[in-house]
Amino acid sequence: MTAMISAAVLGSAGIVHADVTSQSSATTPTDTSEVVAKTTDLGKAALTTSQTTESSADQNSNRQESTAPVSSNDQEKKASVENNQNNTEKTTNPEKEQSSDTVLKSSVSSVANNENKEVKSVTPATSSFATDENIVSQRTVPQANSTITVSNPTDYPTQAAKLVGKNSQGQPYYIYQIVNLRNPTLDSQQARLILAVDPANPQGNNFVYVTTDQYKKIYGNVYVIAPGRYADIAVGTSGSTSPNGENSRIFRVSNTQPFTFNFNGKTISVPASVSIKSVRTVNPVYGLGNQAKINYTDKVDITPELNNPAIEYIYRDKDGNYTTNSALPTNVPVNGITGQRFLITNVDNYKQVVKGYYLTNQKDSLSNTANGKDYQETISQFQIGKYYQKTLYNWDRSVSQTLIYELLDPQGTMNISLVRPNAKTETKRVAVGQVDRFSNGTLARNPFVPGANAVQLVYADLGHIIPVDENGQVISQDQPIYNNDETDAHKAAATASPDLTAEGWVLNDPKQATITPANPGEDTKVEYRRVIINTETKTVTQTVKYEYADGITEGRPSLPAPRVQVATFTHTTITNPVTGDIISDTWTPAQKFTTVYSPKVDGFYADFAYVGGNDNVTQNTPDTTFVVKYAGPNENVEHQTVTQTVHYQYKDGITEGRPALPQDNVQQKSFTHTVKTDPEGNIIEDTWTPDQADNQFTAVKSPNIHDEATDTNYYYDQAVVGGNTNVTQSTPDTEFIVYYLPGNITTQSKSITQTVHYAYRDGVTQGRPALPTDNVQRVTFTQKIETNPFTGDVTGYNWDPIYSKFDSVQTPELKGFYADQEVAGGDTHVIPEDSDTTYTVYYAAPVSKITDEKHVTQTITYEYADGITANRPTLPRTDVQTKVFYRTVTTNPWTDKVISDTWSPAQNFTVVQTPTINGYYYDQAQAGSNSAVTHENPDTEYIVQYAPGKVTTEDKTVTQTIKYEYADGVTEGRPTLPADNTITVDFTHTIVRDPWTDKVISDTWSPAQTINPVESPTIDGFTPDHAEIPGKTITYDSENLEYVVKYTKDEEPNKPTPEEPTPEEPTTPEPEKPNGPVEETPTPSQPQPTVPAPEAPVQQPTKPVEESSEIPVINQVVSAKPAAPNKEANNKLPQTGNQDSTAIIGLGLVTAFASLFGFGKRKSEK
Incomplete structure (x- = not known):
């Protein structure tokens, strides 16, 4: 096959x-x-x-296979x-x-x-995911005299x-x-x-x-x-x-x-x-x-990665944590895939000197197994500074959980984090080769393989020189980092201790002026001592004094106080407390005396404008004194006037027959000149002083000229002339001329129209009455214009007539349409400044709209007559029919005046046939009405009620009795006879009637039942005339049954051999086999060694076996006499669906023990 x-x-x-x-x-x-x-x-x-x-x-999973072993047939x-x-x-x-x-x-x-x-x-498009190593591979070049080759794993x-x-x-x-x-x-x-x-x-x-x-x-x-x-x-x-x-x-x-x-x-x-x-x-x-x-x-x-590093540069901080550092060289990638082998020749070429850091790897450490030789290993899955994931899914493809891996150190210690939907993230720190377990049973196994990794060059911070006092306390923040040994990345070079003389400290041990640390990562404390400081001070002064030249002070202003400047110098000697040598012998730097300007004394003048000043005052400069003397001045005065004149003239020179011109406008300003000299004749003051407070000429506005006799206006060429905001003694005299001329006269006409236009509001004209012709009216005005002869600006005008008015226009009627206005135009006066006007009269059809809405409903509700709904069939849904009526109002489109007001026509509801409910009866076969309704009808409601049938019952019992007797009627000296075996069977007569009509719906008896065969009990030395009473099917009309079993004494053997009687060992009744479901308990296979606990156990569900019995079986009730149980008896309880097999087995055992020890009679189950 x-x-x-x-x-x-x-x-x-x-x-x-x-x-x-x-x-x-x-x-x-x-x-x-x-x-x-x-x-x-x-x-x-x-x-x-x-x-x-x-x-x-x-x-x-380390679970044992939970499925049953494979049979030979399965194989x-x-x-x-x-x-x-x-x-x-x-x-x-x-x-x-x-x-x-x-x-x-x-x-x-x-x-x-x-x-x-x-x-x-x-092959589909490659992934867009780019790792850091891809970038490194573009910028890192392997060292000279070294090669990196790649090969597949040996296995x-x-x-x-x-x-x-x-x-x-x-x-x-x-x-x-x-x-x-x-x-x-x-x-x-x-x-x-x-x-x-x-x-x-x-x-x-x-x-x-x-x-x-x-x-x-x-x-x-x-x-x-x-x-x-x-x-x-x-x-x-x-x-x-x-x-x-x-x-x-x-x-x-x-x-x-x-x-x-x-x-x-x-x-x-x-x-x-x-x-x-x-x-x-x-x-x-x-x-x-x-x-x-x-x-x-x-x-x-x-999944494997490409270009993982063959050389890793790793940083270890002061706390022992490993990470990446931008100051270190970039990792050297290998052109291979995770798991492949790689060979690097001369690893020492990659041990670079990095300023401020030293290489911590020592001989025979992970990355120095070769020390100048070749290094061969496996391209690792993991590197410090990166994260990795393992994602697991449920069968429905939803995420079950994710493990996040982070390599913490070169030895392989990892942080493993469990991330689950809607759960707190758990993190375990797992050493290499170890396994931990999360709270949900998931194993946290460290997958790192020691030795199967890149060359890991671990760098740490170089130490510092730490200045301290004799008590070991740090005294300065000047703590230099060790110098690198440029020939060996593992070492630090000699480093100078800081010079702290300026801070008041010197080395306690001159031999520590240079430090060469044995441990490049460990700080070195260098002891300093305070220096000895001695000081002294000296002052130097500059003094300026003030006097009157003639020595007279009475009645004169007070003279200024002397001005004294003091420079203080400090002499400092610093001595080394260790050697006694003078480290420093200095004076504070040179200072300056400033120049002193002579103060003013009202009415008097100094002989020196300023005295003193020295840019290099030292401790060796002698004290100095200056004397400034004051004397009074001489004075000379003169006056001067400045004039502004405005003249007025006709431009064409004609004056005859014209109005007289305005008088000239004249303004004057005067000034006084004062000169003061000192006693030696030197000018010490030369000033001009205005004689008035206002030193400005006022701008003059040109007067208007109008000839009343001829109604003629004369215009000037300048509206304003003159004016000066700053008149001084140096300002020259000024003259201005204003010219006049009569205005220029011109005329013009203007027509203004009023138009009444007629239109349909929606613009549609086809199939509608013709619109009226436009109504146009016109008015004409005449204007006289006067202009300025100098500027050309219009200065005046008048119109004839001054105003007019258009006639109002009555709106024509248009059949079937309404106008938005009855009269158009002519409602105000028209003046020459107005523009043409157009009035549009719009016609529109009447407007119809729905203003009201009315809902009329017919509701049919279904309910149980007694109000009880629990454990009953769900009632039919309420039937709701709704009729909607609308009110339509037609109005004038412009005035909203109502033209008509109507409701939508009558409608009909539907009569509903009543749904049936199994076991219940309604009080009406249909509900509702199909009569016409309008918006004025009220809502209607119908209720249909259900009730269960009227049930009456009567009971009847049929009895089977088995009696036990000796055939000869003798009982004395014989074993006690078994008690009567009585079995009763109950029947119920049920009549159901319609609750509303009392009509009989059903008339039934409970079904026939079966009595099992009954074995006759054994009596030693006697034989019953019936080994068993056969079973029988009983109906409600069966008669009561009675049986008599008679025992006859057995015949004795001809030659009886007396012997010791042996008591018969009672047999143990066999429990009945259950007819209900039996749970199959899977038997696990033998344990497999070294397999961890299952993380995702596989369940083995069992399938229950269902049995049912159409005719219930009556249990046999045996007599109380201890007799051997009948192993062939198969008395069963009625089966009602799936029951627990253990419960059925227990019931069988109870029945067997009842028959064995005679626990009385029991009425059979129905």
């Missing part, structure tokens, strides 16, 4: 089984290309920033895979869309035997590698995981999955192959799983393809793409991971890092 491996296509609506072929079919499918499921939005599979969604975590039915020699290669285009929130999409395919070994797939599965494909550059895909599939076999060989990535883009697509432990060929398709997608691979022939079925053969492979999210208050980026989920578990055969060789229900691995 040929068995094919089926595929389960999972969609959002449920699970669809798509069997390629049944097990009984012998045909081979001609198409083994991938079955692709529709894209399904299954929830966020990665953690995000605006609200962080928690991720899922990696789990493994015969295990799946074999039919060769398909005719299959051609198929090309599958994986979906290119990737959700922005990293949602996994489903892609499910069947697995079939395929001699072509590989189904080619189009790389070369046989399996022959099955995987190649990328577009011809590079074979890189295998990073091979797992055994628990239970399924292919061609009687152990089934396996191979997981590989493109070496050019390992964070992109995953390539999954189904094969066996012989690696002879590929079964079915190559599964190309893009980032953010998954594939369900159904392997084997037994079991359901449901992803959460008990015997599921689904192996779900999910590719969680790289993502960025907020973790512990900062944004981190994590690379991809791939999980394998299955009920049947998988077991790793080959993989990267620290792999536990156990059975997993969920196997999650961090």
